[in-house]
Amino acid sequence: MPELPEVETTRRGLEPHLKGQRISSLIVRDSRLRWPVDPQLPELCREALIVALRRRAKYLLIDLELADGRFASLIVHLGMSGSLRICEQNLAPGKHDHVDIMLANGRLARYNDPRRFGSWHFSRIMSADESRNSGLHFEFDHWLLRSLGPEPLSEDFYGDYLYRRSRGLRGPVKNFIMNQQVVVGVGNIYANEALFQAGINPLRAAGRIAAARYDRLVESIQQRLLLSIEAGGTTLRDFVGGDGKPGYFAQSLLVYGRGGEACIYCSSTLLETRLNQRTTVYCRQCQR
DNA sequence: ATAATCACCTGCTCGC
């Protein structure tokens, strides 16, 4: 489920409840996630202070000051069906509630993930010296984050970057912008939405799109993501943010889930096909 | 190197 707006919505919902709180214990009920959860995770997090909540790509980073004074981060991915939300400690865990972060203040952050495509990792933060010398954007170096592209809402993401990276590529532009090594955070919903707004046919070869059209695509990606964040993300089935509330961007979707219906601009029937085994919706009239 | 496919899971909807 979660693409960048949903992860960012989760981060914003959790931040006021988690930042500055101490972890009393961490409970893993089912460690069979995308990658097995480190059996030592609860011990590693015991009595840690949560100092910040960040997001990188679709990963949620929970920064910790450990009991020994060192720093570390929990790296959480929500996969397709995950959510992390605040609730009271007297609320009994239900089906698929795989992880709890118990807080000293009587509340907890509960991770629910029916499909178990999400993941939890622990990474110590490098010392200041190591961080300076590494040339990385992060204070820690984790294999999951190592080869990610730029954040779509940052200055490192602009039309000419996409243009240059795409030269020579013959694959569809939709696959190109969903590649997290090219740009992070864009999943199936927002790839469809942004390409529609930009007037670009998702099947067009990435390497055959002019520079000016990539300028427009960057604007479209940024606008769709920002509008969705403002709306609290897209809830199709079960997404809830950190405060447990659904997002209402679904009502603003331009093409996703509307195959066979009329294009909002030209009224021609929206086409539906599959690209990289993902449903792709577009207007043949408006998208070239 | 690039591009396409597979694999990992549960839950839900659809057609018969």
Next chain:
DNA sequence: TGCGAGCAGGTGATTA
């Protein structure tokens, strides 16, 4: 009402 097929917001690994 039951049952199999297909599909769902992601992504690393594997295969051409």
